[in-house]
């Protein structure tokens with residue numbers, strides 16, 4: 001930069017900074033005068049110019065761009081709040097997620113094998129919570145802008161095409177509903193039998209609204225549309241031709257409306273495989289205790305390896321799993337594991353525990369698990385901060401890391417899913433450690 005530009009910049013309050021990292025919401029991180037600041041749309045390694053407005057830095061220009069920078073492909077990227085880091089290449093993003101998990105694991109364990117990693121392809125998301133907003137002459141359906149109104153999703157590189165294409169006719173049918181007086185929510189799941197919709201509106205559906213939704217379901221081959229008043233838990237089926245299903249392992253499950261599903265079919269398979277590979281050697285009679293089982297994503301495939309005793313807090317999800325489990329070695333129980341965690345005596349017969357808790361982590365369940373006699377654990381996590389806290393407790397109780405898998409199923413966001421295999425069985429730890437040292441390249445290999 002020449003001297004005149006530097007003097008002009010100093011007079012107009014323009015400053016330069018080197019971006020040192022990526023924050024957990026996808027903003028670039030830099031340090032100035034001993035303080036940490038975040039700048040959206042910047043990447044680690046970049047040199048940028050910015051100006052403070054009050055205490056908030058505002059990006060002026062990217063002076064030296066990172067090799068990981070790309071032009072975002074989505075045409076509504078500047079408005080839609082869905083993709084925080086579409087200006088980063090997907091391999092760089094996967095590598096950032098993998099590094100993040102490696103650092104997390106290294107802060108807890110001393111022996112950390114390199115994580116396996118997987119990234120779901122674009123346009124495969126099969127579950128999304130969308131906001132619906134009535135506007136003059138129609139509706140917008142989309143994600144919320146950062147701190148703002150829903151942005152109409154006229155383009156999306158994330159959503160599966162079957163769901164994206166449905167948005168156009170959905171705008172028409174939703175615009176015609178009397179119950180849609182302002183904001184509404186639409187949860188869309190893509191099951192094996194097609195889209196499964198759950199609509200939440202501020203006021204109750206009239207019989208004319210119900211008839212319109214039923215006609216829409218018939219016209220678009222949608223097996224089920226459910227409805228719930230905004231903010232309430234009770235869900236009512238408005239239209240159903242046949243039971244919608246999704247296959248887990250060798251069973252077809254009819255999940256409840258708005259059920260939890262892993263975000264993409266491809267990532268679900270990787271998570272299932274990582275969990276199955278992380279189980280210790282089992283006899284068919286061995287007991288796998290599964291916590292936070294949902295409607296059986298992991299339960300059904302695991303039941304080929306042992307008897308699964310599954311616990312799930314959501315009554316409808318547990319009921320779906322129970323119905324689908326017929327004839328298999330599965331006992332599915334409804335249990336709130338926050339209010340009533342399993343205690344060490346409840347875990348006495350477990351050969352292994354598999355847990356896939358919600359975003360907040362395993363909370364009050366983790367201490368009894370640590371105090372139990374269980375030697376092997378497989379932990380599926382969607383929140384690195386909660387995972388770290390739970391791993392610290394488990395490590396103190398003697399668990400060591402056997403392996404981990406990082407799954408990027410929320411493309412262009414900073415969300416990351418991790419499958420962690422843990423053991424406090426000295427023989428398994430020793431076996432894994434010597435297997436790793438045998439397969440590590442020796443110095444003479446280079």
Ligand SMILES: C[S@@+](CC[C@H](N)C(=O)[O-])C[C@H]1O[C@@H](n2cnc3c(N)ncnc32)[C@H](O)[C@@H]1O
Pocket residue numbers: 260261262292293294295296297298311312313314317335336337338339356357358359382
């Ligand atoms: C991340 S999902 C995993 C579900 C399932 N393993 C899957 O892959 O589809 C977490 C599950 O925990 C359940 N859950 C949330 N809070 C719970 C609680 N307090 N007690 C028991 N289950 C709970 C949710 O209903 C949800 O099914």
